[in-house]
Amino acid sequence: MLFNSLEFFLFLPLVFLLYWFVVNRNLKLQNFLVLVASYVFYGWWDYRFLSLIALSTIVDYFIGLSIHRSGERKVRKGWLLVSMLFNLGLLGFFKYYNFFVDSWVDLMGSIGYEIENTWTLQVILPVGISFYTFQTMSYSIDIYRDKLKPTKDFVAFAAFVSFFPQLVAGPIERAANLLPQILQKRTFNKEQALKGIELIVWGMFKKVVIADSFAPIVNDIFTNYTDYSGGTLIMGAVFFAFQIYGDFSGYSDIAIGTAKLFGFDLMTNFNFPYFSRSIGEFWRKWHISLSTWFRDYLYIPLGGSKVGKLKGIRNVFAIFLVSGFWHGANWTFIVWGGIHALLFIPSFVLGTNRRHLEDNEAYKGIVAYIKDFGQVIFTFFVVTVAWVFFRADSITDAVGYLKGINSFKIDASSFIMYFDILLIFTLIALDFMRYKKKKIHIAIWILMVVAIIGSLNREVQAEFIYFQF
Numbered sequence: 155m156l157f158n159s160l161e162f163f164l165f166l167p168l169v170f171l172l173y174w175f176v177v178n179r180n181l182k183l184q185n186f187l188v189l190v191a192s193y194v195f196y197g198w199w200d201y202r203f204l205s206l207i208a209l210s211t212i213v214d215y216f217i218g219l220s221i222h223r224s225g226e227r228k229v230r231k232g233w234l235l236v237s238m239l240f241n242l243g244l245l246g247f248f249k250y251y252n253f254f255v256d257s258w259v260d261l262m263g264s265i266g267y268e269i270e271n272t273w274t275l276q277v278i279l280p281v282g283i284s285f286y287t288f289q290t291m292s293y294s295i296d297i298y299r300d301k302l303k304p305t306k307d308f309v310a311f312a313a314f315v316s317f318f319p320q321l322v323a324g325p326i327e328r329a330a331n332l333l334p335q336i337l338q339k340r341t342f343n344k345e346q347a348l349k350g351i352e353l354i355v356w357g358m359f360k361k362v363v364i365a366d367s368f369a370p371i372v373n374d375i376f377t378n379y380t381d382y383s384g385g386t387l388i389m390g391a392v393f394f395a396f397q398i399y400g401d402f403s404g405y406s407d408i409a410i411g412t413a414k415l416f417g418f419d420l421m422t423n424f425n426f427p428y429f430s431r432s433i434g435e436f437w438r439k440w441h442i443s444l445s446t447w448f449r450d451y452l453y454i455p456l457g458g459s460k461v462g463k464l465k466g467i468r469n470v471f472a473i474f475l476v477s478g479f480w481h482g483a484n485w486t487f488i489v490w491g492g493i494h495a496l497l498f499i500p501s502f503v504l505g506t507n508r509r510h511l512e513d514n515e516a517y518k519g520i521v522a523y524i525k526d527f528g529q530v531i532f533t534f535f536v537v538t539v540a541w542v543f544f545r546a547d548s549i550t551d552a553v554g555y556l557k558g559i560n561s562f563k564i565d566a567s568s569f570i571m572y573f574d575i576l577l578i579f580t581l582i583a584l585d586f587m588r589y590k591k592k593k594i595h596i597a598i599w600i601l602m603v604v605a606i607i608g609s610l611n612r613e614v615q616a617e618f619i620y621f622q623f
Contacts, residue, residue, distance in 0.1 A: 155198035156618070157408045158362050158610065165195065166412065173416055174342055181339050185313050188336070188416070192318035196282070203280040206244065211315045213240050214290040218297045218304035218311075230298055237294035241287040248279055253483030282322030284480060288447055290315055293329040295451060302330050310336045319412040323405045323618055325423040325443035332418065340417035352599075353411030356588075359602045361404035361618070362609040364581050367574060368397035376545055379555045387559045389575075394545050395538045396578050399428065401619045402441070426589045428537075428582075431529035433497045434507035436537060444480070448473045463503060470502055471495045481544070486552060490543040497536055 155161050169191045177183035197204045217237045224230050263269070293314075296302035305311050314333045320326075375382055375390030382390070406423035413420045423443050430436035437445050453473045459466045471492070478491020501507040539556070546552035587594055 155195050157405065157412075158358065158366075161198065165191075166415075170415055178342075182309065184340070185307075185310050185336055188318075189309055189313040189316065192313065192316035192321060195318035196316060196321055199281050200278070206248075206280055206283065207286055207316055208312075210241065210244065210287060210290050211312045213237065214294050214315075215304075215308055215311050217294050219306070221294065221297045222304045234294055234298045237291060241291040245283055245287045248277055248283055250483045251277060257485075285324050285326055286315055286321060288326050288444075289329075292326075292447065292451060293333075296329060305333060305337065307337065317413070317418075319409040319416075319418075320406075320420055323402070323409070324441075325406060325409065325421050326447055327420060327443070331421060335418050343417065346414050346417065346419075350411040350414030353407045353414065355411075355599060355602055355606070357404040357407030357409075357411060358606045359404075360400035360407065360581065363602070363605045364577055365397045365400035365404060365619075366609060367577055368393040368400070371574060372397055372545070376547075376551075376555070379551070379558055382558070384559045384561050387555060391538050391542050391555075391559070392578070393574060395428075395534070395541050396581060398541065398544075398619055399424075400581065403427075405618045426585060428534055429530055429586070429589060430533050431510050431526050432501060432507070432533060433494060433536070434501055435510045436533055437494070437498070444477065448477055452476060459502070466502065467499060470498060474498065484547075485549055486543050486546055489549055489552070490540055493540040493543065497540075 155165060169187070173184060173187055177187050193204055193207075196207065214237055217233050221230050221233045224233065293302070293304075297304050310333065313336050314327075314329060317327070317332065317336075372390055372394045375386060376394070379387060379390070403424040410420045410423070421443055423441060425439040425442065427436050427439040430439055453469055456469045456472060457465055458469060461469070474491040474495035475488055476491070478487040478489070478494075481487040481490075498507065501509075542555050543549070543552040546555060584594065584598070
């Protein structure tokens, strides 16, 4: 079920009314309703995928209990290994099996051994599998580390795994944050609900007005990049940067806002990333739930930055390359991750990667403003170049696209997208107001709602980009 669909606009009020006016006095019934609503929401795409999320839930529920009950380290580690092998195996089969087979056949062909590829399978990628497998796996890891006690309430745990607002595209929640909220009684909070509605409207605006407006232009330019001038290719790359930001952060805002309607607080997943002054700051503000997941469950266990510069560099490359691979079964994503690693390494080596920890640090005087504005523009530039690899169908296409930009010239086609350029400035202005915590006038919210309604009249509603991951 899409957030930007008629079905969801009927589904959400119905669940809200049942939740607060029918089962509100019984916590177990509330949680059961959340679980049923989540399975309906997820099964709307394909009910067959429900078996996978149910299986993942059952496995990690019992593994969590088994790890906690066992006093022997080897046994605990064995149960944790089962959880990791199961979840990564599930993810690997559905998401990466054909990638590995195709890569092996191509490798053999490159050294002179032609192999007929008869091993690939017609496997459909289950929506959200990259998100909920990481969520359940972190639950088992935290229990193993004695940072979390398992719950014996199966319905509550199943509701945690399948919680519909963030199920298919995050944020990737930790059990330590969401599960206690599910286990405790919730009361309706008007201010929290209003904040939730505000986030839903803002997220819808970024998705259906901004991202979906850019989508057909970006698709055309990236598909037919050889037909366009350098100026148009630059605009295509910039449009994609704002498309993916509007699309993904829009989803996160809708998810967080929807959760607030039911009395839950999810973690922030985006924190104005395009105002970042360095790659390090960008990754502290972009897809925060994923970057912190890799930090806590991969980077730190490898030793982090406390094992010397050379091993530290190895660890940096590990998390960026794995992060790229997490996004999809294509070498373009691995290259994208590698580019960000290369961009991050200089500040890591120099020890400057922790600069700009304060959001408003850049705005203390005109000199600091000019300096940091330049850093923001440069960071956005290198991030946008990397986005070309993320968006392209192949490495060859990405390199060809960048070569087309290199032969820069401006023609009329570079200027016909003035309305979409205006949308970019509108998004930046509104985002900056929110970044500076300035109140947005009610008239602007009304205009956003009108724009959303108008955009929903499109014949085809685009799925969220991160559904494919």
